[in-house]
Every structure is written in C-alpha cells, then in structure tokens.
Amino acid sequence: GAVVSQHPSWVICKSGTSVKIECRSLDFQATTMFWYRQFPKQSLMLMATSNEGSKATYEQGVEKDKFLINHASLTLSTLTVTSAHPEDSSFYICSAPQGLWGEKLFFGSGTQLSVL
C-alpha cells in the first residue's frame, strides 16, 4: 500500500509552546489530507481536511486558530498546535487518500503529544 510518513512520533513540550507535526505522502501525490485526533481507547475523530493550495476545512468544534494546517505541496501537510495546553495532549494521526476515487485512506504512524 501507499506510504504516509508522519513526524515526529512523539513530542513532549511545555505549556504555551507550539508544536509542528509533518505528514508526507512518500510515493504518491495527495491534494487532500486528513488530520485525526484519538484519545485513549477511543475511535478516530476527524479534525480537519487539508487542501493543497487552499484553506483547510475544519470540523465543528475544532479551533482553526489553535490547530493551524498548511498544505504546502502535493506531498506535505503540516499541523501546528499553537500555544499548547495539557488538554491538547493526544494522539494525532494524518492520512492521505488513494484508490479509484480516493476511498482508501493510508495513515501515518501517528504523533503522541504530551503537554506538561
């Protein structure tokens, strides 16, 4: 299957700092990428849809100024958690679609964010 690379795998930061997470499609181009958040023992919650060359689309309840998304190229999307607080601690996963009509989502390995 397609390969999606996500970095870093884990990060620990102080409250108030910003953290950037990168998501790259390694062997295919992705005009769209999806960012999910996952709490322990929970399912994946869609945060936003990242669109190459245009603004991201955020799900209801997700603060766009808190979670900045930049889809700079056809293979790279970044999620920046700004002024992180302990409640932002979570597992963040990016994904990129492939397949006949983009129906197959391939996921990165995830980023565990811990805010102290």
Next chain:
Amino acid sequence: GQQLNQSPQSMFIQEGEDVSMNCTSSSIFNTWLWYKQDPGEGPVLLIALYKAGELTSNGRLTAQFGITRKDSFLNISASIPSDVGIYFCAGQSNSGNTPLVFGKGTRLSVIA
C-alpha cells in the same frame, strides 16, 4: 451525522479460534474498509470493499459488503497472538476524497 455501530466492543479469544465482528450504519455507504491499529501506531488498511455483496479475503481475513449497503463484517480465522489490536470499520458514502466515517473499534485480545 452518519454513525457506524461496531460490535463487539472487545473480545477475548483463545489462539486458534475464529473471530467475527461487524458494523452497521443507518445510511448507505459506497465503500467499506477495515483497518487494524496496533498501540501507538496509525491504522493499517486490511480490506477495502466496493460492491454490495462483495466478499474479499486477505490471508486469514475475510470481509463482506452487506447487500443492503448498510453493513459489513470481518472474520478472522485461526487467530494468532499477533492478531491482537483494535479493528476499525470505516465507510464512505460519497466519492472524491470525502472523509471516512469510523466505527468505535473492536479491541481483540488473543490468549495463547
């Protein structure tokens, strides 16, 4: 919004046993997918289903797209310890890079 009901929530089985889990939806999906997630990792795609009634296998895994297009099941035969993990169903109702809807997952534990 659309919701997927996935069951069971968790399962404890003996190594060698067969496993079955399913998802149902209140609305029709055009695509059903099954993923497995290991701790601290992103989900990995196991099987993708495109047509109502379709039955697809991937090794010991078999999944079917329900005829009503509102349900799907995943079977694992002769389970082994490395089958441990969380299995998610996901559905897509429209084409064109639209987000998937995920079930809440089935946590599988295999007792050797």
